[in-house]
Amino acid sequence: xxxxxxxxxxxxxxxxxxxxxxxxxxxxxxxxxxxxxxxxxxxxxxxxxxxxxxxxxxxxxxxxxxxxxxxxxxxxxxxxxxxxxxxxxxxxxxxxxxxxxxxxxxxxxxxxxxxxxxxxxxxxxxxxxxxxxxxxxxxxxxxxxxxxxxxxxxxxxxxxxxxxxxxxxxxxxxxxxxxxxxxxxxxxxxxxxxxxxxxxxxxxxxxxxxxxxxxxxxxxxxxxxxxxxxxxxxxxxxxxxxxxxxxxxxxxxxxxxxxxxxxxxxxxxxxxxxxxxxxxxxxxxxxxxxxxxxxxxxxxxxxxxxxxxxxxxxxxxxxxxxxxxxxxxxxxxxxxxxxxxxxxxxxxxxx
Amino acid sequence: xxxxxxxxxxxxxxxxxxxxxxxxxxxxxxxxxxxxxxxxxxxxxxxxxxxxxxxxxxxxxxxxxxxxxxxxxxxxxxxxxxxxxxxxxxxxxxxxxxxxxxxxxxxxxxxxxxxxxxxxxxxxxxxxxxxxxxxxxxxxxxxxxxxxxxxxxxxxxxxxxxxxxxxxxxxxxxxxxxxxxxxxxxxxxxxxxxxxxxxxxxxxxxxxxxxxxxxxxxxxxxx
Ligand SMILES: Nc1ncnc2c1ncn2[C@@H]1O[C@H](COP(=O)(O)OP(=O)(O)O)[C@@H](O)[C@H]1O
Ligand SMILES: [Mg+2]
Numbered sequence: 001x002x003x004x005x006x007x008x009x010x011x012x013x014x015x016x017x018x019x020x021x022x023x024x025x026x027x028x029x030x031x032x033x034x035x036x037x038x039x040x041x042x043x044x045x046x047x048x049x050x051x052x053x054x055x056x057x058x059x060x061x062x063x064x065x066x067x068x069x070x071x072x073x074x075x076x077x078x079x080x081x082x083x084x085x086x087x088x089x090x091x092x093x094x095x096x097x098x099x100x101x102x103x104x105x106x107x108x109x110x111x112x113x114x115x116x117x118x119x120x121x122x123x124x125x126x127x128x129x130x131x132x133x134x135x136x137x138x139x140x141x142x143x144x145x146x147x148x149x150x151x152x153x154x155x156x157x158x159x160x161x162x163x164x165x166x167x168x169x170x171x172x173x174x175x176x177x178x179x180x181x182x183x184x185x186x187x188x189x190x191x192x193x194x195x196x197x198x199x200x201x202x203x204x205x206x207x208x209x210x211x212x213x214x215x216x217x218x219x220x221x222x223x224x225x226x227x228x229x230x231x232x233x234x235x236x237x238x239x240x241x242x243x244x245x246x247x248x249x250x251x252x253x254x255x256x257x258x259x260x261x262x263x264x265x266x267x268x269x270x271x272x273x274x275x276x277x278x279x280x281x282x283x284x285x286x287x288x289x290x291x292x293x294x295x296x297x298x299x300x301x302x303x304x305x306x307x308x309x310x311x312x313x314x315x316x317x318x319x320x321x322x323x324x325x326x327x328x329x330x331x332x333x334x335x336x337x338x339x340x341x342x343x344x345x346x347x348x349x350x351x
Numbered sequence: 352x353x354x355x356x357x358x359x360x361x362x363x364x365x366x367x368x369x370x371x372x373x374x375x376x377x378x379x380x381x382x383x384x385x386x387x388x389x390x391x392x393x394x395x396x397x398x399x400x401x402x403x404x405x406x407x408x409x410x411x412x413x414x415x416x417x418x419x420x421x422x423x424x425x426x427x428x429x430x431x432x433x434x435x436x437x438x439x440x441x442x443x444x445x446x447x448x449x450x451x452x453x454x455x456x457x458x459x460x461x462x463x464x465x466x467x468x469x470x471x472x473x474x475x476x477x478x479x480x481x482x483x484x485x486x487x488x489x490x491x492x493x494x495x496x497x498x499x500x501x502x503x504x505x506x507x508x509x510x511x512x513x514x515x516x517x518x519x520x521x522x523x524x525x526x527x528x529x530x531x532x533x534x535x536x537x538x539x540x541x542x543x544x545x546x547x548x549x550x551x552x553x554x555x556x557x558x559x560x561x562x563x564x565x566x567x568x569x570x571x572x573x574x
Contacts, residue, residue: 052476078478092473095568096491106477108487137567157477 001193002028002051002161007060009046020046022217024060033187033194035208035225037201037240043217044197048163051195052084053077065160082110085154089166091146093138099149100125100134106157124152128182144175151182155190162186164196168203180207201244205229205304213237229304230274245302245311249340253297253313257341265342266315267323268297272336273310282333283314292318292326315343359526360542366440367522367550370515371508374447378508379501381448382455385411386497387485389456390463397471397481411453419450419511443520447508455504462496463489495566502558506551523547 009021020043028034038044049055051062053069062069064084072080093102103124107117125131128148138146147167154162164183168176184207187194196208204211204225212222213236220234229245232238249257257268273282283294299312316323330337385407391397392404414422423446427437430445466489474488490497513524523543531540 054472054476075480078480081476081478084476086473086476088469088473090467090469092467092469094470094488094492096494096565097567105474105487109474109477109479109483137570139568140570153477 001030001032001065002026002034002195003061003063004028004047004051005061007047007050007062008058009043009050009055010058020217021050021057024214024217024219026212026219026222028193028195029210031187031191031193032209033184033196033207035196035198035204035211036214037198037204037211038214039236040199042214044199044214045165047214048086048165048195048197051161051163052081052086082106082157083159084161084163085157085159086163086165087147087150087154087167089169091138091143091150091170093146093149093153095138098135098137099130099141102138102149103152103156105153110157120156121152124155127155127186128152142175143171144179147171147175147179148182151179151186155186155192159192161193161195164194166197166199169198169200176203177206183207201240205244205302209305213240224305226274226305226307226309229302230272230309245309247298247300247311249313250298253343256343258343259341261320261342262344265344266295266317267320267342268313268315268340269327270311270313270336270338270340271330272338273301273308273312274335282330282335286326286329290318290322290326290329292316292322294326313340317345356539356542359530359539360523360546363521363523363526363543364546364550366520367509367512367524370440370443370447370512370520370522371505373444374451374512375501375505375508377444377448378451378455378504382452382504383459383490383497385452385456386459386463387489389460390489391481391485397475397484411456414449414453415457419446420514422446422450423514438519440515440521443512443515443522447511447515450511451504451508454507455500458500458503459493459497462493462500465496466492495562495568498558498562498565502555502562505554505558509547509551509554523550 004024004026007021007024008019011018011020024047026034036044036047046055050057051064051069053072057070060070064080067080069080094105097105100121103121104117107120112120122131125134128151130145130148130152133141133145138149141149150167162183167183168179171179180203183194183196186192187207196203198204208225210223211225211228212219213228213234214220215234215236221228221232221237228237229241232241253268258265261267271282286292287294293316295315295317297313297315299310301308301310303309316326318326327337327339389404389407389411392400392407394401417425426446426449430442431437433445434441436442470488470492471484474484479487512520512522513527515522515525519525523546527540527543530536531543
């Protein structure tokens with residue numbers, strides 16, 4: 001659907017040129033929601049703006065829907081852009097036009113008749129839930145409503161692709177959820193391919209199918225969202241992922257945690273369950289087989305693309321030998337275990 | 352107030368309105384497009400063009416820095432060419448228009464520059480042509496500011512039109528000078544000043560009202 005090959009972009013403003021994109025290649029499939037995550041300044045906006053040629057690549061090729069974009073200009077480029085919708089962090093609605101006229105804008109640009117425009121805009125307002133706001137001006141809308149207008153406007157020219165540049169970054173978490181749900185809905189209903197740029201991992205987790213991690217102008221990692229979340233490879237990806245998945249340990253536990261084993265102590269373990277194994281009764285199995293008690297200190301199960309991803313922190317109470325056997329057993333079952341440290345046994349200490 | 356004075360004032364008012372109306376109208380017709388060109392040919396803009404931008408900018412600045420009274424006299428040959436005479440109310444509209452056009456252009460330019468670059472970018476992303484960006488994005492978004500700029504121009508023109516008396520242009524200023532200063536009738540001078548104050552006030556209020564009506568950036572309830 002979108003093929004990006006060897007894309008480079010260097011800005012030569014001033015004396016020192018900035019290499020915003022260094023040899024980026026991506027292949028985005030028809031109908032998927034493809035996320036691109038990166039820190040501020042990673043080159044995300046530049047990348048997405050190259051797709052509709054708002055930014056001209058310094059090198060490389062981009063094709064959308066089989067059409068080579070990077071060589072177009074003038075009327076042919078304007079024509080091609082109509083097939084690529086775009087929404088923005090700050091909505092970019094025309095303040096002098098009502099909701100209806102904003103959505104009608106791309107149709108007007110394409111020279112459609114008034115009757116046609118009315119026919120097309122009405123169902124779009126319905127789709128984004130703004131039928132009752134059709135005669136309002138943007139200044140009279142909330143952020144979420146403005147983004148809905150932005151989405152309806154982007155859909156008006158019936159694009160094959162929707163580019164979203166930080167489309168939810170100016171919205172509160174609640175509104176973000178509703179906008180993401182709307183995008184997911186549109187993706188399913190219309191089969192629209194969505195490219196979504198963000199610096200927020202929860203957004204990726206919420207709706208993306210696949211994701212690429214961009215760092216300093218290069219794609220450092222890409223894969224399905226589940227892969228990226230459960231087995232991040234690059235350091236930066238790990239940091240993004242841990243922001244969403246790893247809950248910080250409770251401060252009471254951190255205070256007690258020691259790096260070295262204690263004579264009268266227990267081991268604190270983090271066990272990570274992914275995919276199908278997340279449902280297996282490993283805990284009770286371990287308890288029965290090795291006589292080690294697992295005292296749960298913290299735990300949560302996230303659902304990523306519908307698959308469970310569990311993460312629990314336990315205090316293993318038992319003989320060191322048995323605890324080691326427990327760790328091996330869990331590893332044998334293809335789960336991740338990590339020794340976080342050691343704590344004095346609260347019960348034995350009291351006794 | 353004598354009926355004669357009232358007659359004089361009415362004539363003067365009519366002449367002033369004629370001079371200012373014509374020159375403001377022409378200045379707006381020429382100045383707004385000039386402002387558009389100054390913006391779109393600017394650096395990083397949709398029709399970037401350094402030579403055109405530089406030349407127009409220089410012409411605009413030169414005209415704006417010429418004192419009006421000098422402009423008035425310097426362009427007498429041009430005036431004669433256009434209106435067939437260098438004396439009278441119609442003749443006065445030529446220097447007034449020439450002085451006001453770059454003024455409108457700069458004010459329009461600054462309003463147009465304030466239009467969020469994101470809007471232009473969004474329109475480009477939707478496949479808008481440069482002409483469509485000007486007519487459907489830049490001008491509609493900048494209208495409230497442009498109207499405010501035209502209002503300022505009209506008020507300034509009312510002041511300048513008094514100087515047009517120097518070319519026998521007539522109008523209220525001319526009346527004030529002839530009767531109030533040269534014939535020493537202070538009550539005429541006073542009456543002229545009062546009428547001018549009322550006129551300026553009316554223009555400013557009307558301009559503000561139109562600009563406010565056009566401005567949709569403020570929610571209606573709070574406007
Ligand atoms: N028009 C521009 N001129 C010069 N440098 C730019 C321009 N746009 C972006 N950059 C630079 O390119 C890099 C990537 O920017 P951007 O794509 O906006 O990052 P992101 O969207 O990931 O925050 C940054 O270092 C930025 O300063
Ligand atoms: Mg950005």
